[in-house]
Amino acid sequence: MSVNVSVNEPAVKAAAENAAGANTENKEWRPRIVAFCCNWCSYAGADLAGSSRLSYPADVKIIRVPCSCRVNPMFILKAFERGADGVILCGCHPGDCHYSTGNYYTRRRMALLFSMLDYIGVERGRTRVEWVSAAEGARFSAVMNDFVAKITELGENVKVGDLRCKK
Amino acid sequence: MQRLGVFVCWCGSNIAATVDVDRVVAEAKVQPGVVFAQDYQYMCSEAGQNIIKDAIKQYGLNGIVVCSCSPRMHEATFRKAAEAAGLNPYMVEIANIREHCSWIHKDKEAGTEKACVLMRAAVAKVLLNTPLKAGESKVVKRALVIGGGIAGIQTALDIADAGFPVDIVEKNATIGGRMAQLDKTFPTLDCSSCILTPKMVEAKTNENIRLITYAEVEEVSGFVGSFKAKIRKKARFVKEDVCTGCGVCMSKCPSKKGLNEFNMGLNNRPAIYIPFAQAIPNVAVIDKTQCIKLNTGKCGLCEKVCTAGAIDYTQQDEFIEEEYGAIVMATGFRPIDASKFDEYSYSTCKDVVTSLELERIMNAAGPTGGVLLRPSDGKHPHSIVFVQCVGSRDVSGRGKPYCSKICCMYTAKHAMLIRDKYPDVEVHVFYIDVRTPGKNFDEFYRRAAEQYDVDYIKGQVGKVWEEDGHLVVRGVDLIANEQIVLNTDMVVLATAIEPDPTARKVANMLTASIDTNDFITEAHPKLRPVESPTAGIFLSGVCQGPKDIPETVSQAGAAASKVIGLLSKNKLTTNPCVAHSDELLCNGCSCCEKVCPYGAISYDTHLINDHGVKETRRVALVNEALCQGCGACTVVCPSGAMDLKGFSNKQIMAEVEAICL
Numbered sequence: 001m002s003v004n005v006s007v008n009e010p011a012v013k014a015a016a017e018n019a020a021g022a023n024t025e026n027k028e029w030r031p032r033i034v035a036f037c038c039n040w041c042s043y044a045g046a047d048l049a050g051s052s053r054l055s056y057p058a059d060v061k062i063i064r065v066p067c068s069c070r071v072n073p074m075f076i077l078k079a080f081e082r083g084a085d086g087v088i089l090c091g092c093h094p095g096d097c098h099y100s101t102g103n104y105y106t107r108r109r110m111a112l113l114f115s116m117l118d119y120i121g122v123e124r125g126r127t128r129v130e131w132v133s134a135a136e137g138a139r140f141s142a143v144m145n146d147f148v149a150k151i152t153e154l155g156e157n158v159k160v161g162d163l164r165c166k167k
Numbered sequence: 168m169q170r171l172g173v174f175v176c177w178c179g180s181n182i183a184a185t186v187d188v189d190r191v192v193a194e195a196k197v198q199p200g201v202v203f204a205q206d207y208q209y210m211c212s213e214a215g216q217n218i219i220k221d222a223i224k225q226y227g228l229n230g231i232v233v234c235s236c237s238p239r240m241h242e243a244t245f246r247k248a249a250e251a252a253g254l255n256p257y258m259v260e261i262a263n264i265r266e267h268c269s270w271i272h273k274d275k276e277a278g279t280e281k282a283c284v285l286m287r288a289a290v291a292k293v294l295l296n297t298p299l300k301a302g303e304s305k306v307v308k309r310a311l312v313i314g315g316g317i318a319g320i321q322t323a324l325d326i327a328d329a330g331f332p333v334d335i336v337e338k339n340a341t342i343g344g345r346m347a348q349l350d351k352t353f354p355t356l357d358c359s360s361c362i363l364t365p366k367m368v369e370a371k372t373n374e375n376i377r378l379i380t381y382a383e384v385e386e387v388s389g390f391v392g393s394f395k396a397k398i399r400k401k402a403r404f405v406k407e408d409v410c411t412g413c414g415v416c417m418s419k420c421p422s423k424k425g426l427n428e429f430n431m432g433l434n435n436r437p438a439i440y441i442p443f444a445q446a447i448p449n450v451a452v453i454d455k456t457q458c459i460k461l462n463t464g465k466c467g468l469c470e471k472v473c474t475a476g477a478i479d480y481t482q483q484d485e486f487i488e489e490e491y492g493a494i495v496m497a498t499g500f501r502p503i504d505a506s507k508f509d510e511y512s513y514s515t516c517k518d519v520v521t522s523l524e525l526e527r528i529m530n531a532a533g534p535t536g537g538v539l540l541r542p543s544d545g546k547h548p549h550s551i552v553f554v555q556c557v558g559s560r561d562v563s564g565r566g567k568p569y570c571s572k573i574c575c576m577y578t579a580k581h582a583m584l585i586r587d588k589y590p591d592v593e594v595h596v597f598y599i600d601v602r603t604p605g606k607n608f609d610e611f612y613r614r615a616a617e618q619y620d621v622d623y624i625k626g627q628v629g630k631v632w633e634e635d636g637h638l639v640v641r642g643v644d645l646i647a648n649e650q651i652v653l654n655t656d657m658v659v660l661a662t663a664i665e666p667d668p669t670a671r672k673v674a675n676m677l678t679a680s681i682d683t684n685d686f687i688t689e690a691h692p693k694l695r696p697v698e699s700p701t702a703g704i705f706l707s708g709v710c711q712g713p714k715d716i717p718e719t720v721s722q723a724g725a726a727a728s729k730v731i732g733l734l735s736k737n738k739l740t741t742n743p744c745v746a747h748s749d750e751l752l753c754n755g756c757s758c759c760e761k762v763c764p765y766g767a768i769s770y771d772t773h774l775i776n777d778h779g780v781k782e783t784r785r786v787a788l789v790n791e792a793l794c795q796g797c798g799a800c801t802v803v804c805p806s807g808a809m810d811l812k813g814f815s816n817k818q819i820m821a822e823v824e825a826i827c828l
Contacts, residue, residue: 034826039239040700041680047237050266060278061284061826062267064238066744066814071797075819082827098678098701099797100764109802134700135682141271 004051031085031151033060035144036075038068040098041133042090048137049144056144060088061153067091068129069102073113076127080160086151090140093131103131122159125150169294169431171230174219176210178265183208185269185278191234198290202226219245220252230258230296232289236265240691255298257813262289281730284826291825295818299743302791306392306739310730311336313384313673314497316344317716318723320370322495325727327375331734334489335370336398337380338669341446343367344499348429348523350530350537352716353552353580354611359446360532367447379487381452383669386675387494391703391793392739394491402482403462404453405439410477412441412449416469425457427534431524433542434534439469439478444532485545485672491693493703493730494677496687497723498670500709500777502662503558507565511554511631511660517543518638519631519658523694525581537588539655548592548656552640553578553583554628555598558663567663567684572713574661575602579615581659586619595622595653599644605715619794620812624651631658666694670710679704681736686712697726704730720732744813745794746801748787750775752808755785759800759809767793768800 037043043064049056063069068091076087089110091103110129117127128147132140173195174798175185188206195204203226207215210233222228230255233245238261246256247594264282272278310326312319315337323333335342348351349359370376379398386397420437427436429443438457441449451469459466460480470478505521513519518541520528529673531537541548555574558566575598582594600802603609603624615621628642640653666685674681679699680688690698697706707726708719733739748759760768767790775784787809798811810816 011709028265034823042260043237044239044680044700047239047266048262050237050268050270053270055271055621056275058268058272058281059275061281061288063819063826064263065819066811067797067799069192069802070811070814070819072439072802072816074816076822078820079823079827082824083182084823084827092680095675096681098680099795100678101762102764102797105762105799105802123786133682134680134688 013140018038029156031059031148031156032083033083033086033088033109033148033151034065034079035060035062036065036071036087036089037062038091038098038102039064039066041092041096041131042068043138043142044134044138045090045132046133049140050137052137054137056141059148060144066073067097067099067102068106069099069109071106076113077160080122080126080157081088081162083157083161085154085157086128086147088130088143088147090130090132090143093133096133101132120160122157126157169440170202170227170229170445171200171290171293171504172219172222172226172231173198173201173204173290174215174222174231174233174688175204175206175264176215177206177208177285178231178269179208180235181274182235182269182395184187185272186264186282187275187279191277191282191286195232195286195290197321198287198293200230201290203228205716208305210235210655211244216244216248219248223249223252223254230254230260232260232286232293233284234262234264237261237263237267239255255819257299257363258293258296260289260293260296262286265354272710274754282388287461287828288822291821292502292818295815295821297812299812300742301400301743303738304390304392304741304792306734307394307490307737308332308734309334309491310493310495310734311384311394311396311487311489311491312495312497312707314344314499314708315335315342315370315378315380316497316499316708317342317346317366318499318710318719320494321720321723322368322497322727322730323364323370323376324373324709325455326730326734327723329727329731330375331731332375332377334377334379334491335642336382336384337378337384339442339444340381340403340450340452341448342370342378342380342723343445345441345444346716347443348431348526350526350533351580351584354607356580356584360601360687362387363799371447372377378448380448382487384673384676385486386685389490391733392492394703396489396492396494397492398487398489400485402455402484404455404458404478404480404482406477406479406482407448409449409475411475412451413475414441414451415472416451416472416478419472421468422457425454430527430534433524433527434648443654450454458577469785493705495705495707495726495730496670496673496677496679496699496710497707498667498673498710499522500694500713501667501799503566505557505660505662505688508557508660509647511557511658512633513660514640516633516658517541518656519660521660521662522577522581523662525659529584536559539592539806547589550551550593550653550655551659552628552638552653553582553594553596553597553659553661554631555596555661556586557628557660558665559661560599561663567665569684569713572602573664573715576605576608576611576715578661579603579612579621580657581614582618586615586621593622595655597624598625599625599627601711604790605717664713666710670749677701677704697722697729703733714727724825741792742796744796744811745791746789746796746798746809746811748789749808749810750784750786751777753784753786753808755787755807756805758803758805759787762799764799765795767795
């Protein structure tokens with residue numbers, strides 16, 4: 001299912017229009033973005049962004065996980081295989097993890113995953129790790145706006161997308 | 168066979184204005200497993216919950232999705248409703264279509280599309296949910312209060328009054344905190360000591376309270392109901408139970424050049440000292456960096472003059488280990504360093520002081536005996552300029568972006584007290600705004616301005632410098648729209664307040680969330696203002712945000728009532744979303760054991776029936792009482808044996824697939 005969205009941010013819109021040129025369909029192409037957010041910091045930060053009405057594009061869909069260290073690299077690969085154009089993983093700031101050390105594992109695991117994604121040719125910009133605290137609603141919104149703009153510039157993810165998954 | 172129900176909340180117009188609720192319901196009805204879908208204006212209301220309960224019974228639902236606000240808001244509400252209708256509470260999933268959707272998207276088409284996707288992901292997840300049963304854990308009926316200022320004291324007193332034992336851990340040699348340093352309090356001009364010291368004495372005499380002063384919490388482990396804390400009681404070099412507080416040692420000590428912290432360094436104190444006359448405990452302490460005996464081995468004068476025999480130069484730091492059911496953070500604040508704002512010449516001119524320093528100068532027990540004198544030459548000042556918002560409401564990065572809340576009121580208090588006692592002293596106040604919300608606050612400020620003729624000037628000060636033995640203040644009067652230059656004898660800076668520097672360390676130890684300004688984050692800014700999102704951790708006083716004394720005391724009482732509520736329970740239900748290992752897949756590699764921050768994983772040999780083949784294998788076992796459900800072990804497990812209940816690999820994969828569909 002293609003998602004048809006009108007966007008307020010001019011930069012995002014301009015980039016989207018460029019990307020749409022390559023699309024054979026008439027519909028404006030919008031990226032699919034999966035965001036994993038830890039329950040304690042980033043998910044609460046996203047909630048704060050919401051209650052503060054700090055908008056970001058609707059392309060971002062959030063999955064709640066207890067801790068960023070719950071995110072198996074397999075989930076990210078699965079997302080790309082299924083046609084996600086970008087995956088962002090958000091956790092508590094280093095040192096502030098609710099489980100003390102979870103985000104340190106995340107940091108190391110993601111460093112490894114990034115080099116693997118590099119190796120298989122998925123652009124580096126498609127995956128990102130960000131630390132967002134429960135009090136940083138504004139930061140959450142800014143991070144998502146920036147990420148969506150970058151993914152829109154990169155265009156559709158064709159490298160590892162399984163064509164059988166596309167309708 | 169799954170029989171799912173989907174309930175879509177309008178949240179009045181909060182969701183319905185940007186999400187076409189009917190379309191979400193229609194879309195829900197065609198999802199696999201969904202047999203019932205309905206929308207309602209307020210799903211969390213009693214009527215809304217009844218819709219859910221009735222549907223569960225009528226349609227025999229074995230899983231539900233509620234599309235509403237954040238699960239952090241109402242997941243517990245809907246779980247309870249489900250349970251009341253006979254459904255396992257963990258068969259409930261929330262699609263957050265308010266905070267993560269309707270509130271941030273203005274376009275209804277986009278919002279509706281996204282809400283449908285979020286609903287689909289939740290349905291995909293709940294299809295794989297399994298009924299979970301919460302376990303039980305014990306409650307240690309003892310509370311720990313970190314910080315012995317008015318916030319900590321009041322919290323401890325209220326908890327103790329309810330019959331529960333409390334330990335107060337205070338890093339300084341006495342309890343009392345910042346309030347003990349104050350001279351008078353607004354808006355009643357009560358003497359601060361007169362209302363605080365009886366409470367300090369009460370804290371000492373209350374049989375349910377144990378004071379652990381000159382001590383810091385070093386380590387905390389465990390979880391709500393049973394925290395374990397290790398407390399370092401620093402060596403005072405004075406036996407606490409022997410010292411009578413007579414003060415002879417203080418007068419004989421030859422090393423008298425220590426800065427008196429209690430007087431904000433405005434005068435000196437000896438190496439052995441009692442912080443102030445009403446200190447609790449009224450016991451001396453030796454500053455080991457300053458003591459001649461401890462540094463050179465010579466002297467020992469205090470030991471000779473102490474008739475009680477309380478001095479002990481060999482004393483070592485002691486460690487206290489204790490279990491607690493609840494922990495209250497009451498770590499308080501300090502004024503920021505005014506020397507960062509060099510335009511006011513704080514570091515070069517002695518007659519530029521901070522408000523807390525002025526507080527000590529005005530205090531009868533302070534360095535000048537309560538007589539208003541210039542620090543540089545000890546002369547009576549004829550004019551004083553107050554500068555407001557020094558480092559508050561400062562977005563330049565030098566100061567703090569927030570309003571410190573108390574400065575407008577204490578400056579009005581200072582101005583009024585000075586004008587009352589010394590009518591010959593001219594008082595000018597430079598301000599950005601005067602903020603006086605609070606009972607009798609604005610009346611108080613108007614009294615200062617109108618009755619006491621304090622000259623309030625709207626505008627900021629650009630520079631303060633010294634010239635011919637007096638100070639010159641250059642500022643702007645925004646109402647007259649002109650630059651003004653004032654000659655004055657003293658300048659008082661209303662410095663911003665910031666959380667005590669220990670707050671971040673303590674918060675990290677307690678895994679309590681903390682914001683960019685180092686204030687501790689509350690579980691909900693309106694509905695749960697005295698609780699941290701981390702269960703069992705409560706907040707009292709300025710560690711949560713700037714507050715005056717009345718607010719601090721009310722918050723302390725609120726935190727205490729939450730603690731009492733927790734300690735009154737005999738058992739707590741534990742989070743059932745914990746890790747578990749599949750014995751058939753586990754190869755006993757120990758990877759999970761190494762990453763577990765709680766030591767919840769152990770190994771044992773089990774007799775495994777692997778598809779008819781019986782063999783003894785070493786397998787991982789999860790202690791469900793210790794596991795907190797972070798999931799670190801699930802990712803590290805090479806064989807895929809370890810999984811997390813409620814957030815299983817399959818569930819998250821299903822969500823990913825539903826979103827990318």
